[in-house]
Amino acid sequence: MMFKKEGMPEEGEIVLCTVTNVQSHSVFVRLDEYNRAGMIHISEVSSGRIRNMRDFVREGKVVICKVLNINQERGHIDLSLRRVTESQRRLKSDEIKQEQKSEKIIGFIASKLKMGVEELYEELNQKLADYGSLFNAFVGIASGNVDIEKLGIKKDIRDALTSEIRLRIKPAEVEVHGRLSLVSYSPNGLNVIKTAVLDALKSNEGVVMYEGGRRYSVTVKAPDYKGANDKIKRLSEAIIRGINDQGGEGSFAIVDG
8 A cells, every 4th residue: 555645746756656567668657656657768767778678677666766747638747767866765765664654553453443454544545635644644643743633533543543653653853952151250150050051951851961161062852943943042041041140141052963
């Protein structure tokens, strides 16, 4: 099974295909995500000379292609094998693995609820179509960003799905790093800085580590970069505010990597 997308792919999109027919100057494929046919001209199979097409592709082989052109009226889709970069191929392979993980979750739930796998898959495919893939939807459910109760999924399926997703899928997190420069002019300066850091951490998540001199590293985690940047900004501002209240000074900067 594969998450089915509506309509046509976009030009430049990387798609998963299965070879259906190999001819002397062209290869015909099925775009698995769209359930549509496409064609790869011999010039788009490889940049080198091709003596025998079957040295490169055979019927039944699964390949990753780039969409070159789309004729909406005729429904023709021109594809390329050779224009897919290694990074694009790797990203698409990761996406496929994610979908396979989602399908295993569906298979487990179908067995638990004594439902047909295809029946359950089609129902969820319709309800979750707006999220682009089952895995994206499942990650949203796991992180709480998707309210599954508003999707119109039956309660027994919804409960089983929520339980299994939270067990098997952990929301991705990103890290943002920064550096604080802190100075206190108090005779008890180290304790002033320590107190300011600990007070800020009471209401802000993050890790603050002493690097030496006046420098302190700051690290926060969040589901996305915007959230992480907001968190590190709040934490650093709270620390600097605590230092300023005691007559000290502080500055903060984001550190790449």
